[in-house]
Amino acid sequence: MSPRSDWSPDSWRSRPALQQPVYGDRKALARAVAELERLPPLVTSWEIESLKSQLADAASGRAFLLQGGDCAESLAECTSPAITAKLKILLQMSLVLVFASRRRVIRVGRFAGQYAKPRSADFEEVAGARLPSYRGDLINRAGASAAERAADPELLLRAYERSALTLNFIRALVDGGFADLHHPEYWDLGWVEHSPLAAEYRRMVAALGESLRFMETLAGQPVAEMNRVDFYTSHEGLHLLYEQAQTRRVPHREGWYDLTAHFPWIGMRTSDPEGAHAEFFRGIANPIALKVGPATTPERLARLLDLLHPDDEPGRLTLVHRFGARGIAAGLPPLLETVRASGKNVLWCCDPMHGNTETTGSGRKTRRFDDILGELEQAFELHAAHGTRLGGVQFELTGENVTECTGGARGLTNDGLERDYRSQVDPRLNYEQSLEMAMRIARRMGPESDQPADAALGSPPRIAPTR
Numbered sequence: 001m002s003p004r005s006d007w008s009p010d011s012w013r014s015r016p017a018l019q020q021p022v023y024g025d026r027k028a029l030a031r032a033v034a035e036l037e038r039l040p041p042l043v044t045s046w047e048i049e050s051l052k053s054q055l056a057d058a059a060s061g062r063a064f065l066l067q068g069g070d071c072a073e074s075l076a077e078c079t080s081p082a083i084t085a086k087l088k089i090l091l092q093m094s095l096v097l098v099f100a101s102r103r104r105v106i107r108v109g110r111f112a113g114q115y116a117k118p119r120s121a122d123f124e125e126v127a128g129a130r131l132p133s134y135r136g137d138l139i140n141r142a143g144a145s146a147a148e149r150a151a152d153p154e155l156l157l158r159a160y161e162r163s164a165l166t167l168n169f170i171r172a173l174v175d176g177g178f179a180d181l182h183h184p185e186y187w188d189l190g191w192v193e194h195s196p197l198a199a200e201y202r203r204m205v206a207a208l209g210e211s212l213r214f215m216e217t218l219a220g221q222p223v224a225e226m227n228r229v230d231f232y233t234s235h236e237g238l239h240l241l242y243e244q245a246q247t248r249r250v251p252h253r254e255g256w257y258d259l260t261a262h263f264p265w266i267g268m269r270t271s272d273p274e275g276a277h278a279e280f281f282r283g284i285a286n287p288i289a290l291k292v293g294p295a296t297t298p299e300r301l302a303r304l305l306d307l308l309h310p311d312d313e314p315g316r317l318t319l320v321h322r323f324g325a326r327g328i329a330a331g332l333p334p335l336l337e338t339v340r341a342s343g344k345n346v347l348w349c350c351d352p353m354h355g356n357t358e359t360t361g362s363g364r365k366t367r368r369f370d371d372i373l374g375e376l377e378q379a380f381e382l383h384a385a386h387g388t389r390l391g392g393v394q395f396e397l398t399g400e401n402v403t404e405c406t407g408g409a410r411g412l413t414n415d416g417l418e419r420d421y422r423s424q425v426d427p428r429l430n431y432e433q434s435l436e437m438a439m440r441i442a443r444r445m446g447p448e449s450d451q452p453a454d455a456a457l458g459s460p461p462r463i464a465p466t467r
């Protein structure tokens with residue numbers, strides 16, 4: 001991407017910046033930001049460029065984007081079991097999608113940095129007290145006291161460090177062969193044994209193993225690329241001081257890279273084209289995503305396409321639509337038309353989570369499996385009807401056996417939510433619901449006639465984040 005002469009990493013400061021915390025101690029904030037500026041980056045520009053070219057493939061139908069992870073990561077859950085469980089479920093889902101679609105699947109986690117949350121209100125009632133809203137572990141603490149809810153600049157450093165620890169562990173696991181397609185048993189999750197879907201999943205794994213052996217017989221040697229699988233990182237680029245502190249120039253490349261994540265996104269609430277977030281994202285060279293939904297008018301989207309995607313660079317812009325099962329049929333077509341009229345190429349991705357959130361009688365935020373699936377199925381159909389292509393999905397999910405969304409093969413009910421509801425913010429699909437979701441969409445996708453199985457398996461050499 002060519003650098004913009006009228007942009008700098010802090011030019012967003014001249015624009016209204018929504019959803020930014022207010023810090024009591026400005027000096028402590030300046031110290032924390034200065035430290036973040038000195039510390040090494042979390043990711044590198046060559047990983048970012050590699051992802052960008054893969055996203056360009058997804059936009060043109062040669063790959064499919066699978067993005068998933070927590071609504072909000074928590075500092076406390078930076079643990080080996082939580083991280084491996086997330087990798088395992090993403091691997092399993094991607095295997096199902098590769099198998100069904102015969103397309104390469106790009107795995108992007110909502111992890112190693114998904115610590116900041118936009119909130120609809122600045123204050124909330126907790127046990128009768130009016131407290132500042134919890135904004136994610138990057139900013140304040142979830143506890144129910146004024147002290148815990150105060151924005152703490154030290155948390156910027158703690159979240160950066162936990163992101164680095166998470167990424168370090170993921171890189172080491174991938175390097176060590178954790179994601180080796182020859183050994184899918186490495187990434188089995190314990191309770192797959194008891195899942196109603198276990199048999200179907202095992203059949204797919206066995207068939208994939210067959211294809212792999214077939215290819216290796218033909219090639220006369222092991223398919224080395226199959227020993228490792230890439231994961232990329234993404235988070236909502238919400239806290240602009242944090243993003244700015246890690247936005248840098250790099251040797252031998254033009255432009256500025258936001259090195260906190262490979263693939264940051266602009267959330268729904270901060271997508272005003274005149275706002276600070278659009279200004280910041282306009283100037284970074286990363287592939288970026290933009291959430292679009294009921295509040296995105298065609299005029300606003302047209303303006304954002306001009307701002308964020310002026311050069312129509314392949315892989316640069318992903319539009320993530322999130323209308324809800326009841327809103328997508330009316331909401332999506334005008335946006336598809338706006339992009340068509342612009343003549344630009346984007347990657348279309350569906351987030352079937354954020355338009356389908358509801359609150360139960362007992363005050364739990366939840367989502368119904370059937371609404372999530374229903375939005376996705378409509379998304380496939382609406383794109384097909386408009387001659388566009390759904391090239392990716394984004395889920396809030398976990399590899400653990402939580403009870404936050406209702407429905408799925410085990411028919412989890414509202415009462416069942418109490419058994420293990422952990423999310424501090426939005427409800428996630430649990431392991432079994434996630435795998436079932438992948439299987440249900442895989443049935444929909446079907447193989448593309450121009451994509452032989454080996455094209456999906458034998459992807460061209462890529463730079464993995466571990467190198």
Ligand code: PEP
Nearest residue numbers: 071267268269291322354
């Ligand atoms: C999210 O992805 O967690 C989120 C807050 O989404 P949105 O900005 O689409 O509401």
Ligand code: CO
Nearest residue numbers: 071396425426
């Ligand atoms: Co969320």
